[in-house]
Each structure stands twice: as structure tokens, then as C-alpha cells.
Amino acid sequence: MAEQTSIVKCLVWDLDNTLWQGTLLEDGDVKLPDSVSELITELDSRGILQSVASKNDHDQAWKQLEALGVAEYFVLPRIGWGPKSDSVREIADELNFALDTIAFVDDQPAERAEVEFHLPEVRCYDAERLPEFAALPEFSPATVTVDSRRRRQMYQAGFLRKSAEAEFQGPSDDFLRSLELEMHIGRATEDELSRVEELTLRTSQMNATGVHYSISDLRTLLADPRHEVLVTMLTDRFGPHGAVGLQLLEKHAGVWNLKLLATSCRVVSFGAGSVILGWLADQAAHAGVHLVADFRRTERNRMMEIAYRLAGFTDEPCDCRAGLPAPAQEDIQRLHLLPAPCAPPPTMKLHTVSLQGA
Amino acid sequence: MSQDLATTAEGIEQAVTAFVSKRVGADVPADQDLFESGLVSSLFAMELVVHLEQAFSVQILGDDLKRDNFRSVQAMTALVLRLNGAEQPADA
Ligand SMILES: [Zn+2]
Numbered sequence: 001m002a003e004q005t006s007i008v009k010c011l012v013w014d015l016d017n018t019l020w021q022g023t024l025l026e027d028g029d030v031k032l033p034d035s036v037s038e039l040i041t042e043l044d045s046r047g048i049l050q051s052v053a054s055k056n057d058h059d060q061a062w063k064q065l066e067a068l069g070v071a072e073y074f075v076l077p078r079i080g081w082g083p084k085s086d087s088v089r090e091i092a093d094e095l096n097f098a099l100d101t102i103a104f105v106d107d108q109p110a111e112r113a114e115v116e117f118h119l120p121e122v123r124c125y126d127a128e129r130l131p132e133f134a135a136l137p138e139f140s141p142a143t144v145t146v147d148s149r150r151r152r153q154m155y156q157a158g159f160l161r162k163s164a165e166a167e168f169q170g171p172s173d174d175f176l177r178s179l180e181l182e183m184h185i186g187r188a189t190e191d192e193l194s195r196v197e198e199l200t201l202r203t204s205q206m207n208a209t210g211v212h213y214s215i216s217d218l219r220t221l222l223a224d225p226r227h228e229v230l231v232t233m234l235t236d237r238f239g240p241h242g243a244v245g246l247q248l249l250e251k252h253a254g255v256w257n258l259k260l261l262a263t264s265c266r267v268v269s270f271g272a273g274s275v276i277l278g279w280l281a282d283q284a285a286h287a288g289v290h291l292v293a294d295f296r297r298t299e300r301n302r303m304m305e306i307a308y309r310l311a312g313f314t315d316e317p318c319d320c321r322a323g324l325p326a327p328a329q330e331d332i333q334r335l336h337l338l339p340a341p342c343a344p345p346p347t348m349k350l351h352t353v354s355l356q357g358a
Numbered sequence: 359m360s361q362d363l364a365t366t367a368e369g370i371e372q373a374v375t376a377f378v379s380k381r382v383g384a385d386v387p388a389d390q391d392l393f394e395s396g397l398v399s400s401l402f403a404m405e406l407v408v409h410l411e412q413a414f415s416v417q418i419l420g421d422d423l424k425r426d427n428f429r430s431v432q433a434m435t436a437l438v439l440r441l442n443g444a445e446q447p448a449d450a
Pocket residue numbers: 255290291318319320321336337
């Protein structure tokens with residue numbers, strides 16, 4: 001992965017003579033070239049977020065973006081008179097993106113130099129290069145999924161959620177209930193394979209083993225009757241979170257082996273991992289089998305281990321382990337659960353497949 | 359002064375009680391079963407783990423993360439006391 005050109009996750013635009021032609025405060029009237037308007041929608045469909053860092057009158061500039069019909073494409077715009085390096089840094093912080101995933105485009109060499117000086121990791125581009133953008137590898141993610149096309153809307157819903165949470169007083173469970181969360185767990189289809197692959201790539205934080213499964217690995221497993229490839233989707237009253245979980249289960253006679261549990265780090269605070277584990281335990285209890293979960297500690301999946309342990313998984317020996325083939329990698333631990341029926345979570349509605357029979 | 363808070367049973371119990379009571383918005387007796395009474399969800403249990411580790415500078419690992427250790431204020435107090443005791447022998 002390290003050798004690939006790293007993909008830009010957010011492009012920050014200057015406005016005057018970059019996004020539009022003209023200087024708003026001097027000319028009053030500015031033009032949005034068709035080529036720029038097409039680039040904005042194209043990058044959006046590729047799942048690249050876009051923002052604005054412009055020295056302008058905020059209200060007037062935002063009104064202009066609305067009049068040009070492109071305002072909705074920009075998240076966290078910074079329009080004001082402060083240094084652009086501050087604006088770019090704030091945008092990155094707020095998105096929780098590393099600076100080396102941010103790009104900045106401006107026609108003014110002095111502005112690019114200011115950003116480059118304070119934020120050397122940010123990739124800066126002269127506005128003259130805009131016509132090449134769509135073809136540059138850093139703006140061309142390998143897989144474009146249903147979720148990448150909706151990424152901007154998901155982030156915008158996320159900001160609304162965050163401000164709702166900041167205003168909410170009281171226990172977090174009550175807040176979660178106020179979100180009207182609904183979780184769907186279903187068998188993956190061919191169509192969903194690209195989004196689940198992206199999930200194992202993008203969410204090292206909450207991958208129980210750190211093992212990456214490619215599309216072709218998963219496609220093979222889809223066809224194997226012994227394996228269940230399950231995708232978890234989450235929505236709430238602000239909108240979709242998209243595919244937030246991938247589970248890979250291998251069913252044996254007396255035991256089900258959970259070989260992979262990956263969840264998006266965006267939904268950790270909703271307790272999504274615990275809800276998925278509770279549902280799996282319930283399914284296993286009804287099927288009369290034990291559950292064995294593969295786990296390998298990484299620097300970033302501590303919350304996953306806590307979720308497993310709180311769900312009752314232990315290191316205790318059990319004969320059912322003997323029937324399982326060796327794990328994919330030798331440093332993988334196997335946590336064991338004697339499952340009991342588990343009540344649905346109080347914080348969200350569940351819509352799920354049944355793993356019985358099949 | 360944080361030494362007292364972190365090493366005596368009363369200090370730990372008080373601090374844990376204060377945290378839990380504030381979060382659930384009710385007085386919580388030290389022996390109350392928090393899971394049974396529905397006061398604590400899995401999600402809140404995860405927060406408790408992280409909170410105890412930060413507030414008392416302990417690491418809660420492996421089997422110590424089992425649910426029973428977070429079932430009541432008393433259980434959490436015993437856990438912190440044991441983990442603290444193991445790390446730093448009682449001083450004068
Ligand atoms: Zn077993």
C-alpha cells in the first residue's frame with residue numbers, strides 16, 4: 001500500500017481566479033467555468049471531499065457559491081481573512097484527516113508558499129493545473145463504491161450529528177436513542193463486495209485481526225456454503241452511515257469461527273461492535289453452537305478487544321477449538337464464547353438475516 | 359493527594375461512584391448490579407474501562423476485561439485496587 005500514490009481525501013479550494021474567474025469584491029460578477037463545475041462533481045462522485053479556504057467576505061462569497069449552484073459540494077468552508085494555513089489545518093483537524101491527505105489549490109504563489117511553509121505535508125497546486133486534476137493518480141481512487149459517492153453527504157450528516165450531540169444533555173444511551181439508529185445486517189452480494197473491501201482497507205482501527213481480505217478473497221468465500229460474508233449498514237435520522245461493518249464467519253458442526261470483524265471507526269461511539277457481537281451470540285445460541293473469534297492485538301484495535309471481552313469472550317479452553325483449522329496467521333488468538341440468547345440492544349433497531357439452516 | 363484517591367478503597371469507591379452517578383443521573387449504591395438494573399449498556403461499559411484506566415493509571419487487560427469486573431462500583435473498586443496493588447507495593 002505504501003508504494004501507491006496516496007489518495008487525496010480532501011481538496012481545499014481558493015475562490016477568486018481559482019474556482020471562479022474574477023475577484024468577487026472587485027468585479028462583483030464572477031464566472032464559474034464549465035470545466036471547473038464538472039471537476040467539482042467528478043471529484044465528489046469519486047468520494048473526495050472538497051472545502052474552501054478563501055480570503056473574502058464570508059456571507060457574500062457563500063451566497064455566490066449558492067448562486068453558482070455548487071455550495072452543497074463543500075464541507076467546512078473557511079472564508080475570512082486569516083492565514084490560509086490556519087484554514088487548511090482547521091479543516092483537516094475537523095475532518096480528522098492527516099495533513100498528507102489534504103490538497104490545496106490556489107492561483108496565488110504567495111498563498112501556496114504560506115501553506116507549504118506551515119504545512120509541508122499538504123500538497124499544493126497552482127490553479128493552472130486544474131485541467132489535469134481528473135487524470136492525476138492522487139485524485140483517482142482505485143475503487144469507487146456506493147459509499148464513496150455518498151461520502152460527502154455522510155460527512156455532512158456527521159456534522160449535524162455532532163452539533164446535536166454537543167447540545168444534548170444527559171446519558172449517552174438517551175442520546176443514541178434520539179438518533180433513531182437502525183442497523184441492517186445481511187449477506188454480502190456481489191455489488192457490495194467493493195464497499196466491504198474498502199471497509200477492511202480504511203478501518204485498520206477496528207479490525208479484529210488486522211488481516212486484509214481482497215475482493216477476490218471475498219468473492220471466493222461468497223461462493224463457499226460454509227462461509228458467511230456479512231455486511232452491516234447503519235442509518236440514523238440524519239442520514240446513512242453506509243456500510244460500517246464486515247463479518248466473516250466459518251460454520252463448523254459444533255462451532256462457528258468468526259474470522260474477521262471489522263467496523264468503521266466512525267461508529268465506535270455508537271457501540272456498533274457490541275451490537276454485532278450480541279446479535280452473533282444470539283444466533284449461535286439458537287443454532288446450538290459455540291463461538292470462537294479470531295483476534296490479534298494491533299496498536300489500534302483495543303476497543304475491539306474490550307468489546308469482545310465485555311461480550312463474554314474468554315481465553316478458556318474448550319474442546320470445540322480442536323475442530324478448527326489453524327488460523328490464517330500464527331499470532332492470532334482465539335477467544336471463546338459459550339453463547340446465550342441475547343436481548344436486542346436498547347439503543348437501536350435491528351434488521352437482520354437468520355444464520356440458521358442455510 | 360491523587361495518591362490517596364488511587365490507592366485506598368474508600369478513595370477509589372468515592373471517585374467511581376461519583377463518575378457513575380453523574381453519568382446515569384441517579385444515586386448509585388456501591389453494591390448495585392449496574393447491568394441487571396439496566397443502568398449500564400455495553401457502550402457505557404466500554405467507557406468505564408477507558409475511564410478507570412485514565413483516572414487510576416491502570417491497564418485493564420485480557421481476562422480482567424470481563425463484565426463481572428464492571429458489574430458494580432464495588433467490583434470496579436476491587437479491580438482497581440488489585441491492579442494498583444500489583445504495580446506499586448503499599449508504601450509507609
Ligand atoms: Zn467451545
